[in-house]
Amino acid sequence: MKTIIDFIENGTITSVKGFKAGAVNAGIKKKGPKPDLGIVYSETPCTAAGVFTRNRIKAAPVIVCQKRLPSDDIHSIIVNSGSANAVTGRQGMQDALEMTVLTADKLGIKPSSTLVASTGVIGRKLPMDIINKGIDSIELTENGGYDFAKAIMTTDTVSKEVAVSVNSGTFTIGGVAKGSGMIHPDMGTMLCFLTTDAVIDKDFLTDALRKAADVSFNMISVDTDTSTNDTMIIMANGLANNDRIAYKTKLAEVFQQAIDEVCIYLAKAVAADGEGAGKLIEVNVTGAPDMESARNCAKTIVASPLVKTAIHGCDPNWGRIIAAAGRSGAEIVELKTDLSICGIGLLLQGIALNNNYNEVSKAMESEVVVIDLNLNLGRASATAWGCDLTAEYVSINADYTT
Numbered sequence: 237m238k239t240i241i242d243f244i245e246n247g248t249i250t251s252v253k254g255f256k257a258g259a260v261n262a263g264i265k266k267k268g269p270k271p272d273l274g275i276v277y278s279e280t281p282c283t284a285a286g287v288f289t290r291n292r293i294k295a296a297p298v299i300v301c302q303k304r305l306p307s308d309d310i311h312s313i314i315v316n317s318g319s320a321n322a323v324t325g326r327q328g329m330q331d332a333l334e335m336t337v338l339t340a341d342k343l344g345i346k347p348s349s350t351l352v353a354s355t356g357v358i359g360r361k362l363p364m365d366i367i368n369k370g371i372d373s374i375e376l377t378e379n380g381g382y383d384f385a386k387a388i389m390t391t392d393t394v395s396k397e398v399a400v401s402v403n404s405g406t407f408t409i410g411g412v413a414k415g416s417g418m419i420h421p422d423m424g425t426m427l428c429f430l431t432t433d434a435v436i437d438k439d440f441l442t443d444a445l446r447k448a449a450d451v452s453f454n455m456i457s458v459d460t461d462t463s464t465n466d467t468m469i470i471m472a473n474g475l476a477n478n479d480r481i482a483y484k485t486k487l488a489e490v491f492q493q494a495i496d497e498v499c500i501y502l503a504k505a506v507a508a509d510g511e512g513a514g515k516l517i518e519v520n521v522t523g524a525p526d527m528e529s530a531r532n533c534a535k536t537i538v539a540s541p542l543v544k545t546a547i548h549g550c551d552p553n554w555g556r557i558i559a560a561a562g563r564s565g566a567e568i569v570e571l572k573t574d575l576s577i578c579g580i581g582l583l584l585q586g587i588a589l590n591n592n593y594n595e596v597s598k599a600m601e602s603e604v605v606v607i608d609l610n611l612n613l614g615r616a617s618a619t620a621w622g623c624d625l626t627a628e629y630v631s632i633n634a635d636y637t638t
Contacts, residue, residue: 237486239493240403247399248381249410253433254278254475257380259387262370264318264363265356273370274380274387276429277312277343282471284310284351285442287449289466295322296332297352298467304351306438310471311349313429314339314371315388317414319362321354322464331362338371353467355390355414355427385412388427396505402494406487407434407476409494413502415458415509426463428453428502430470434491437482444492445470452499455531455620457539458510470495504621513623516604517547520619521566523611529566530618536564537607538622547605548624552596554582557607567613574610578602585612 250257259274286305288298304310314335321328336350343350354362385395392414399410415426430445449468481487508516519538524530537543540560546553554575561568575583578599582589605624 237490239490241494241497242401244399244401244408247410248385248397249276249399249412249429249431250378250381251399252408252410252431254280254473255381255410255431255471256376256378257384258374258376259380259383260370260374262316263366264316264370266318270389271383271387272317273367273374274315274384275312275339275371275374275376276384276431276471277376278431278471278473279311280473280475281308281349282310282473283308283436283438283441284469284471285438285445286351286467286469287446288468289463291462291464291466293323293464295320295354295465296324296328297321297354298465299329300332300336301351301353301467301469304348305469306442308438309346309349310351311345312339312343313351313353313469313471315353315384315427315429316356316362316367317354317388317390318356319354319360320356320358320465321362322358324359324361327361331364334364335362335367335371338368342371342374351469353427353465353469355388355465358464381410381412385414388412388414390414393509394505396502396509398498398501400494400498403490406478407432407491409434409498411498411502413506415506426466428468428499430468430495430498432470432472433474433476434472435474435476435478435480436472436491437480440482440488441470441472444495447492448495448499451496452503453506455535455618456503456507457535457620457622458507458513507621507623510623514626515547515602515624517544517607517622517624518604518619519607519609519621520617521609521611522617523613524616524618525567525611525614527616527618530616531620533561533564533566533568533609533611534618534620536560537609538620541625544622544625547600548626550597550600552577552582552593552600557609558583561609566611568611569613572612574612576608578606579608
């Protein structure tokens with residue numbers, strides 16, 4: 237079945253039928269009057285799935301969500317920024333569970349139907365007194381997705397939101413994400429929340445989410461650090477009344493294409509907003525012998541500090557790219573390798589081309605720098621995204637808690 241994906245102007249999670257959201261400035265974050273506590277809610281119970289960090293240190297809310305998902309009876313998610321509630325011991329687990337109880341009481345649902353997520357400084361306990369008051373004061377509206385997207389931000393400079401209508405409204409998917417530093421996901425992003433009105437099978441939804449993470453958030457890198465709080469959750473309330481989506485149904489491929497598109501959009505937004513970033517880097521690896529090689533090669537290049545600093549300085553030092561590819565674990569043959577930056581060829585069959593490097597450097601001044609590497613060894617390909625490494629990144633992270 238042909239897939240037609242229409243982006244909804246200024247779309248967010250509450251662009252999806254049946255979802256409401258809201259946020260407040262509870263006072264968890266000390267800097268500025270910005271929202272730091274938010275709720276997403278569907279009155280109709282949702283089929284829900286999640287993927288989470290593979291960091292062996294997991295924040296308390298991650299553990300709570302892992303125990304509750306997948307499920308066919310999820311109504312809401314409560315999220316705070318300003319404190320990660322990670323490495324906070326038994327108290328942290330108690331606080332995460334209490335957040336779900338407080339939210340459930342407010343909404344008139346079961347605590348087990350509520351999920352929880354946190355982001356911010358590791359090792360800092362939650363101020364439950366102000367969170368309690370904050371939850372009680374949140375007003376849920378159909379336009380609340382915009383405030384919710386702001387409430388989950390930490391060092392992000394912009395909110396990341398999107399919504400799409402699929403096949404003339406057969407179903408809709410909306411999403412928000414946050415992430416700027418500590419981004420080298422091994423599942424999804426630091427935080428990503430998706431909503432859909434599709435009628436969908438729980439097992440299929442879980443697999444679709446994992447596949448979407450693999451082609452999007454698992455292919456970005458800002459600083460090669462994987463967070464303790466990485467959480468990616470999707471809620472499907474079924475209000476589109478479409479034919480049920482499951483394995484081998486007509487809409488299965490359509491849904492996968494749509495969720496991939498949404499996640500790639502958000503992942504690129506996260507990479508472009510990396511801490512201190514000035515440029516988005518896109519690395520396209522083609523001609524790899526297998527998908528694993530293509531993915532490893534692309535992500536190794538985009539994560540390389542030497543590549544990232546060269547791009548920041550508009551320095552076409554392509555040897556750094558080839559060196560990163562060579563250490564990625566992917567098979568690479570020097571005399572078969574082609575390389576270009578911003579569409580300008582630099583290497584053909586392993587031989588350097590006599591280019592005007594000033595032209596390449598000028599092209600690299602663009603906000604998006606595209607690297608194309610063809611290994612000419614097979615048919616597999618992969619794309620990774622990242623950002624340049626700047627002095628501002630060092631400044632942000634040198635003074636993060638002080």
